[in-house]
Amino acid sequence: MEHFDIVLALSRIALDADAPRAAHQLERLKALLTETDKEQAGKLGRLLTKGARRQAMAPMALEEMRSTAEAARRHLPGETLTPSTPLPHDRETSAPLVNIQFPEGIETEPPILTERLSAAIDDLLNEWQRADELDRIGTRPHTRCLIFGPPGVGKTKLAHYLAKRLELPCVEARLDGLVSSFLGTTARNIGSLFDFANRYRCVLFLDEFDAIAKARDDAQEVGEIKRVVNSLLQSLDGRDGKGFTLAATNHEHLLDTAVWRRFDARIHLGLPDAETRGKLLDTFVKPLSLQGAERRFLQWATEGMSGADVEALIDAGKRFIVLHGGADADGRKRRDAATRGRTILEALRRHALLSGRLFRPDRAALLMGSDEALMQALLNESFTQQETGDLVGLSQSQVSRRKARPETRAGTDG
Ligand SMILES: Nc1ncnc2c1ncn2[C@@H]1O[C@H](COP(=O)(O)OP(=O)(O)OP(=O)(O)O)[C@@H](O)[C@H]1O
Ligand SMILES: [Mg+2]
Incomplete structure (x- = not known):
């Protein structure tokens, strides 16, 4: 089937909105595709299985999600990012510096964590609904979260889930575009990345964060890494009040301590109990x-x-x-x-x-x-x-x- 990615995105939206009826029609489509394209039928099948899991979610979900997202939108500045917005590129190689995930394309289910941690994460999101009250007593919702822990525990999934709950596009930094072997280029790319993220209302997500936030005393790369981390620190400071920033790493011990301090929430995802x-x-x-x-x-x-x-x-x-x-x-x-x-x-x-x-x-x-x-x-x-x-x-x-x-x-x- 042509344009199957779009069909898949639409299917996800439909399953989010009215699962039983949409699921029935999508089951029919899957049956038809089984005859012609097994790979597409498989993708649809997996989406339907996930849809069924979602239905088991507490009924809190939809209402609560909408009011959190509306509150976050009211409090975060910036232009609206659309699929046709031009993306920032590396000047030498033209490689894109970001990859954008729009909320419709992100799965709704949260990662499965301990009840305590899930409740703490819900609180991070619920703060947006009380942002005015927080403002009156001189504080504000968390806007900079570092997620750390061993591989495969759901860090990236949590970051996507947070963006989904805030209904904001997730601007993911692309390390392949960002990190350059040319002297000074990585630092400049970091600047361009943050300029872009600050202009639009979005969640900025720095996955595999240690690649750009390594301690400045790394013996092998002193000059360049210093430049990169200093640029990152400036950029993080400059993003204050402009949007939500998430970073994830499984090498938290490598992070520069000054970078570590820039995050107002540091979430440790350990191996599941x-x-x-x-x-x-x-x-x-x-x-x-x-x-x-x-x-x-x-x-x-x-x-x-x-x-x-x-x-x-x-x-x-x-x-x-x-x-x-x-x-x-x-x-x-x-x-x-x-x-x-x-x-x-x-x-x-x-x-x-x-x-x-x-x-x-x-x-x-x-x-x-x-x-x-x-x-x-x-x-x-x-x-x-x-x-x-x-x-x-x-x-x-x-x-x-x-x-x-x-x-x-x-x-x-x-
Ligand atoms: N806590 C979890 N709840 C639900 N699914 C999970 C969880 N942890 C891992 N998974 C499954 O494993 C996949 C990989 O998880 P994810 O990419 O988020 O891990 P990660 O911590 O970012 O790993 P890495 O450090 O290798 O980047 C997820 O897409 C999901 O299917
Ligand atoms: Mg990851």
């Missing part, structure tokens, strides 16, 4: 679902993984189930718990082989070792004999016969 991993699993596994013990088993197996790792694991699991698990593509076929459990275990083993050091070493050793050792570990983790049997693919009596130690908790919920 067990509860958050449970929520990530529930989200990614859709349209399939996990039973109680399977979910706890995967929470245990994924300890130490990022959200992106969990997503990749579940994706691999879905592929494995279609190839080897006897389920149809929608996973509708019901199978007994032990067969399901064994399939999940085999899927984890396969993914461990193909994903290089993804699992925590102790988890990998147990998953890839003998059934007996895994069985024992699960019993020690408070899985019941029945649950352990189901997960390893043995009957409860086989588990109790093979079990090495008698003092495990049995039959509490299995």
